[in-house]
Amino acid sequence: VPSGSVLITGANRGIGWATAVALASAGLDLVLACRHLSSAEEARSRLGAGATHGRIEARELDLASLASIRRFAAGCEADGLRIGTLINNAGVLAEDFALSEDGFELSMAVNYLGPFLLTRLLLPAFSKAGGLVINTCSSAFRIGRLPHSFGEELRMGWHPIRAYADSKLALLMFSIELSRRLSRLPIKVLAVDPGIVSTGMISLHKWFDPLTDALFRPLIQTEAQGARGSIAMTLSTDGEFSSGGYYRGRRSIVVPRRARKADKLEGLWSITESALGVEGWLDGHP
Numbered sequence: 001v002p003s004g005s006v007l008i009t010g011a012n013r014g015i016g017w018a019t020a021v022a023l024a025s026a027g028l029d030l031v032l033a034c035r036h037l038s039s040a041e042e043a044r045s046r047l048g049a050g051a052t053h054g055r056i057e058a059r060e061l062d063l064a065s066l067a068s069i070r071r072f073a074a075g076c077e078a079d080g081l082r083i084g085t086l087i088n089n090a091g092v093l094a095e096d097f098a099l100s101e102d103g104f105e106l107s108m109a110v111n112y113l114g115p116f117l118l119t120r121l122l123l124p125a126f127s128k129a130g131g132l133v134i135n136t137c138s139s140a141f142r143i144g145r146l147p148h149s150f151g152e153e154l155r156m157g158w159h160p161i162r163a164y165a166d167s168k169l170a171l172l173m174f175s176i177e178l179s180r181r182l183s184r185l186p187i188k189v190l191a192v193d194p195g196i197v198s199t200g201m202i203s204l205h206k207w208f209d210p211l212t213d214a215l216f217r218p219l220i221q222t223e224a225q226g227a228r229g230s231i232a233m234t235l236s237t238d239g240e241f242s243s244g245g246y247y248r249g250r251r252s253i254v255v256p257r258r259a260r261k262a263d264k265l266e267g268l269w270s271i272t273e274s275a276l277g278v279e280g281w282l283d284g285h286p
């Protein structure tokens with residue numbers, strides 16, 4: 001287990017909360033990074049009521065706001081926070097087309113651009129001995145299309161599940177490309193698919209018609225089951241997970257070639273850097 005805290009985004013409910021509960025009871029130091037400071041603090045006191053041994057911090061992080069992400073990273077730096085594991089868990093299934101305060105389509109902002117910038121800004125806080133980045137993806141990526149832009153242009157023909165799928169495809173491709181760019185550093189990058197989990201995110205009628213509901217219901221897992229992959233990755237000590245890999249639980253998932261092509265990975269990386277105004281990150285591959 002990398003030394004340093006485990007930072008979990010969206011730790012106040014759903015899969016992020018189940019992950020926090022398990023890692024707190026394993027005695028790890030945690031940072032609960034939540035959209036509202038009040039929900040992070042509330043999660044910290046709920047955790048404190050259980051058997052925790054590590055230090056639990058509550059911090060505010062709104063992934064739909066670049067300013068909030070920058071404030072968050074600056075706060076971590078000022079406090080000298082050492083990170084061992086970053087779990088990019090927070091995500092949104094947006095109901096309507098909306099733009100973030102920075103002019104990005106909301107699912108892209110929260111599910112992809114936010115984690116990209118957050119990871120970039122936090123990388124210096126990783127302990128030199130090694131670290132782990134876990135990106136929470138989704139099998140929805142299979143119907144995702146490679147984005148060419150992130151803002152107002154996406155309004156035409158916008159659909160909630162397509163937009164979600166596109167953002168998760170982008171996140172998975174980021175995970176693969178980041179792992180390649182970090183290959184000479186002792187930082188592992190893993191993508192995890194929680195499976196279909198009964199959380200606030202999937203109200204069944206939004207995702208499925210009644211027939212598919214009947215077919216899929218037996219596959220639906222509890223939050224604790226959905227968190228198993230991230231928990232196993234965080235606690236793993238034996239190299240069972242390979243950097244750049246995509247897993248459901250402990251099982252490796254083959255990523256289709258279209259999401260692994262070097263030119264596509266680099267193209268997405270470069271338009272993302274321009275959109276975020278952070279050009280040149282990890283160019284020349286350390």
Ligand SMILES: NC(=O)c1ccc[n+]([C@@H]2O[C@H](COP(=O)([O-])OP(=O)(O)OC[C@H]3O[C@@H](n4cnc5c(N)ncnc54)[C@H](OP(=O)(O)O)[C@@H]3O)[C@@H](O)[C@H]2O)c1
Pocket residue numbers: 009010011012013014015016034035036039061062063064065088089090091092110136137138139193194195196197198199200201202
């Ligand atoms: N549930 C599934 O079947 C499923 C399947 C595949 C992948 N996933 C992925 O698993 C992850 C966790 O999902 P979940 O099912 O646990 O969903 P959830 O119960 O809806 O929880 C989502 C979490 O993300 C946070 N969040 C949303 N927008 C945010 C923002 N702008 N800034 C910071 N935090 C924000 C939420 O905070 P608030 O409480 O403030 O809203 C909440 O803590 C997501 O990335 C999701 O895409 C879920």
